[in-house]
Amino acid sequence: MATPLTGSQLLAALRAEGLVLNEVGDWRRHNRNTKGAWGPVNGVVIHHTATEGTDASVNLCYDGRPDLPGPLCHGVIDKAGEVHLVGNGRANHAGLGDRFVLQAVIEEEELPKDHLADTDGNRHFYGFECINLGDGQDPWPEAQLLAVEKAAAALCRAHGWGERSVIGHLEWQPGKIDPHGFTMDALRARIRSRLAKAPEGPAPSKGAEPSEGPAAPKGSAAPTGADGADGAGVTGGTGSGVGDGAGGGGGPSAVPPMPQHPPYEPFPGGEFFRSGSGGPVIAAMAERLIAEGCDHYRHGPAPDWNEAHRKSYASWQRKLGFHGKDADGVPGRVTWDRLRVPNARSRPPG
Structure with missing residues (x-):
């Protein structure tokens, strides 16, 4: 042991x-x-x-x-x-x-x-x-x-x-x-x-x-x-188990630090990328895809999720060496984290 x-x-x-x-x-x-x-x-x-x-x-x-x-x-x-x-x-x-x-x-x-x-x-x-x-x-x-x-x-x-x-x-x-x-x-x-x-x-x-x-x-x-x-494992999903769970200062006059945001956008979940979703996260993603040469935007990226975003992201997945269902254009945690999309809240205005 x-x-x-x-x-x-x-x-x-x-x-x-x-x-x-x-x-x-x-x-x-x-x-x-x-x-x-x-x-x-x-x-x-x-x-x-x-x-x-x-x-x-x-x-x-x-x-x-x-x-x-x-x-x-x-x-x-x-x-x-x-x-x-x-x-x-x-x-x-x-x-x-x-x-x-x-x-x-x-x-x-x-x-x-x-x-x-x-x-x-x-x-x-x-x-x-x-x-x-x-x-x-x-x-x-x-x-x-x-x-x-x-x-x-x-x-x-x-x-x-x-x-x-x-x-x-x-x-x-x-x-x-x-x-x-x-x-x-x-x-x-x-x-x-x-x-x-x-x-x-x-x-x-x-x-x-x-x-x-x-x-x-x-x-x-x-x-x-x-x-x-707890304890079934991924396989089958029906096993038995036991209950389980997760497992800078300054004096009185110091100015409280400003809230910090992570430098990159956290993975928002696969369900986020569907028709009707949009906003600064997708816009930032598109900028990163274009920077990586994964550009299927004929008229520039739209702010809402669409087929051009999907095709561009699929190119990114293939660039990383993924194929088949792993390159379907729907972001997953692995490829999203590697893309390193800047956090929209930490980006300078304008």
């Missing part, structure tokens, strides 16, 4: 293993620590999301659902092998599992079959959600599998664990099938081989986009409600 890593320690461990990382929103303070204990930690649980699309999956894992507040894991691993950090602390991912499985993880022994649901896994495990439908047909690209291997190995290395500290959700909570499409024994063999060597060191820099960029800080307190539904 071990003391959980801080956000900086987690970031450093993952980078040292050669992973490409994206920091989402206020992930360092995004947790459910007020609803239950976080730590000691004993291992890593691997999941599949049962979703498709990077933006949609990352948003879901960051925000959660009405019946299962986020974060739903610590990191989301996409098809290209990039890791999107969405939480740091207690997360709604593992739920209630088998105490004998936990004991085997602690002792790094062969796992027994999971029959019980009597132990709080959200307290004891880091969790990674891997974007995959989990239907046995959706492929697992080698880049993604390599990232799963690296992420799990990074945490094992940081805590001095072996590969038997890494388990699948299906090995922890009765009734779960994730991850589906590869075997945990095969993954553990890869992790064992990686741990026998020195870490490969940080991945090449992504230039101007080393991370997802600033976003409006979300409070450390988790959304209220539905706390008794």
